[in-house]
Amino acid sequence: METYTTRLLSKKYLTKHILELRLEKPQNFEFHAGQFIQVKAPIGDTHIYRSYSISSTPSDEYLELCVKLYDTGVASQLFRMIEPGSELTFKGPAGRFTVEETDSDLYFVATGVGLAPIMGMIEDELSNKKNTQKIHLIFGVRYDTDIFWNDRLKALEKNHSNFTYSVTVSQPHDEWTGLRGRVTEHIPEDTSTIHAYLCGSMDMIKSVRDMLGQRGTDMRTVHFEIF
Template sequence: MKKPETFEVRLASATMIAPTVRQLMFERVDDRPLDHDPGQWINLVLPLPEGECRRAYSIASAPDGSSHFEVAVTRVPCGPGSTYLHDLSEGSVLSAIGPHGLFTRAPDDPSPSLFVGTGTGVTPLRAMMQAALASGSKAPLWLLFGARFEEDILYRAEMEAFTRAHPHVRYTITLSRPGESWTGKSGYVQTHVPALLRELEAAGASAAPHVYVCGLERMVKAVRELCRHELGVDRKHVHTERYD
């Protein structure tokens, strides 16, 4: 595990990737690489009018030896930290502390993986997938992503490109409030975990899958309990990160 440090980051660029999600690309002011394990998070120190506060954000990009990294922030209604980051101007400098966290996956891990993420909970899973693919890993990497509406789907083009380029990547989207034109899966992610896990077990043959779950507590708890108690997944194979 990498040792956390304190450093300054500059907002290099930012873009809205869904109606309530802003992706921010930061660069370390000291130009050193952010040496993190895929799946880890950092604390951003935010100088709010009511006083300084710290908020945790998963690193959405794989370590690539550069000083740049991405996070994606959901704007929470009346949330001081997320509102501040949605309004932050390019060029602004903040303090950051990290990397932190044990929700990680080694890029060359050969185990089949089922990634389950809702909303910005997909970001550490994206970092894990990017890192595994960059390492040339052929482990099955299956992502189940959940959102409310079609416009809330994050990183769709990137994930679809991964599935075209890599036969061992599979990408499933489910919407809890699909529009009439939506022909894909619907309902909560937990509805689709059992079938995907059984298929992944069959595809992985000898190795038992690991399940990585990230998002808000209610979903994370539901998927964790489903995996452990109903689907018989070894507790050491269920990895979780919650945002609330």
């Protein structure tokens, strides 16, 4: 893996604890949608690397990350502090969580910042590869205030008739009128013909994989990334 030093272009809070960061894409940097980079974060006199999925597509001029901030996190501290113009060093790209070529329908499941690689994969399938098979995303969050990129996903749904998107909230406000419960409560009865891509916590991935297995999915077509 090569090491690159680049600059932060923009920084935006998507929710109270989730940041969207756009970095200048180094000229010779190439990747596949869904891959991640390892960002260098200082800790005392030394440094650590932390992995972050790329949420932009290979054709975008910038590299986009979507980062959840933890109170005592080392990299979280770096991301809280940096401002547009700051330098960032990273290694990459890495990872095999990328979309395999297929005519089968694609079924994406994301919880929380697990949406990061999946956003890039879906935009790449629809806008760059112009694939026409059915693509569905179910996005799960705990509270309705945790939802992000809703407008971006709605716009994709409006512009691509083969893409549908739903969001489910496990602990919604009383006024919430959308889907409720965990993502596992909204998996279709028959999943025998889909290729699935899952990203989020270990618990979510385990539950969804078990359910897909029970509902007829060939497990060789189930791909996942655990954060």
